[in-house]
Amino acid sequence: MNRADQEAYRRDYAQAKKEGKPFYPYAIYKDHVVAVLVFAGIIGMAIWQRVGVGPPVYSATSTFEPRPEWYFYFLFQLLKIFKNQTALVPVIMATFVIPNVLMVLLLATPFIDRRAERRISKRPFALSVAILAFMGMAWLTYQGETGATPTVGATTIPFTGITPGSAAAAGETVYLTEGCSSCHMVKGVGGQVGPNLTTIGTAGKSATYSGKLPVPVPGATGPTYSGANWFVLHTECPTCAKPGSSMPAFASLSATDLQNLATFLNGLGTTYK
Ligand code: HEC
Structure with missing residues (x-):
């Protein structure tokens, strides 16, 4: 802007301020x-x-695909770029650090670039940064749209000591298909909502419960539940085995599934490693 332009602008502005x-x-x-x-x-x-209103939330599902609306895909994809570290790092980086660094840069732009020139064609640097930012967001959105489904429920965990066809093998299948690993970690696989279960079989769990079990399981008769029976009780009714537990109940499993699952859990850390 030359001096004459600036004068003209000041005049117009003063005029508008007086009459507007x-x-x-x-x-x-x-x-x-x-x-x-x-x-x-x-x-x-x-x-x-x-x-x-949609269907009620079922927190134990293993088939749910957590995906945001399309206009959040670029943030969603950022989360996946920072994967394979501890659970918090990707969240902090993708939802806080990177967006806020970019925001601060955007707010700081008028202070960094103090030239009066406002024509886009005369500002190649600002223009390229803007184009790159939009291209980056478009690329992340595309990746978020087409990328592989994030695996929340694990499909396999490498164990030693589990014979195919055994009760423990059936129990492991129940564990994986019921979505236990979306909240629990075993041998580094799974979520971190609940406690790590890698050596839960060595914890010596025991409880006294005199009520009736939602699903009667042969062998699991109170009032004292310990060993595999504690796991039966805990799976069917977490609060019965651990008052105040915040884990969802799995009372719709069959007696066989409950028994196999309990065999598997009770051996974790000792027989099955
Ligand atoms: C929605 C998340 C969630 C799911 C799904 C889930 N759990 Fe849990 N689980 C928890 C939480 C949270 C706790 C801790 C509860 C407490 O003590 O308040 C817990 C506790 C446990 C414990 C006791 C651990 C201890 O040290 O006392 C066992 C065993 C367990 N869960 C097994 C399972 C099994 C088996 C399944 C699948 C059938 C399962 N969980 C599914 C959240 C979950």
């Missing part, structure tokens, strides 16, 4: 009217389309 309407209350009033109209439109469409 003040921000408060005119602009504020208009903003409120538009905001109310937008909200009324959204509420109206929701009522008109009778938007329903």
Whole structure:
């Protein structure tokens, strides 16, 4: 901008300031009217389309694919770039550090680049940064859309000591298909919502419970439940075995599944490693 342009701008601005309407209350009033109209439109469409409530959350599912709406795919994909470390690092990096560093850079841009030139063609650096940022987001969005499903429920855990066809092998299958590994880790595989179960068989669990079991399992008759029987009781009714437990109950498993699962869990860390 040359000096004459600056003068002209200052004149126009002073003129507008003298004759124009003040921000408060005119602009504020208009903003409120538009905001109310937008909200009324959204509420109206929701009522008109009778938007329903989805099915209730089933926290123990092993088939759920955690995926955000498409416009969050770029953030979602960032999470996957920082995988294979401890659970918190990817979350902190992808949801906090990187977005905030970029935001701060964006806010700092007017202070870094103090030239008066505003024409895009005269600002190749800013233009390339903007293009790169959009290309990066587009690429991450594409990757998030087409990338492989993240595996929450593990499909295999390498064990020694489990013979194919045995009760423990059947129990391991129950463990994997029921989604236990979405919350529990065994030998480095699985989630971290619940405690690590790699050596849970050595914990010497025992409880006294005099109520009835939701699913009667032969051999598991109270009031004292220890060894494999504690695992039967705990799986069917976590709070019966551990008052105050926050684990979901698996009372819809069959007696055989419960027994096999208990055999498997009771040997973790001793027979099955
Ligand atoms: C939604 C997450 C979740 C799922 C799915 C889940 N658990 Fe848990 N589990 C927990 C939590 C949380 C605890 C700790 C509860 C407490 O003590 O308050 C726990 C505790 C346990 C314990 C006791 C550990 C201890 O040290 O006391 C065992 C054993 C266990 N779970 C086995 C299983 C098995 C087997 C399955 C699959 C049938 C399963 N869990 C599925 C969340 C889960």
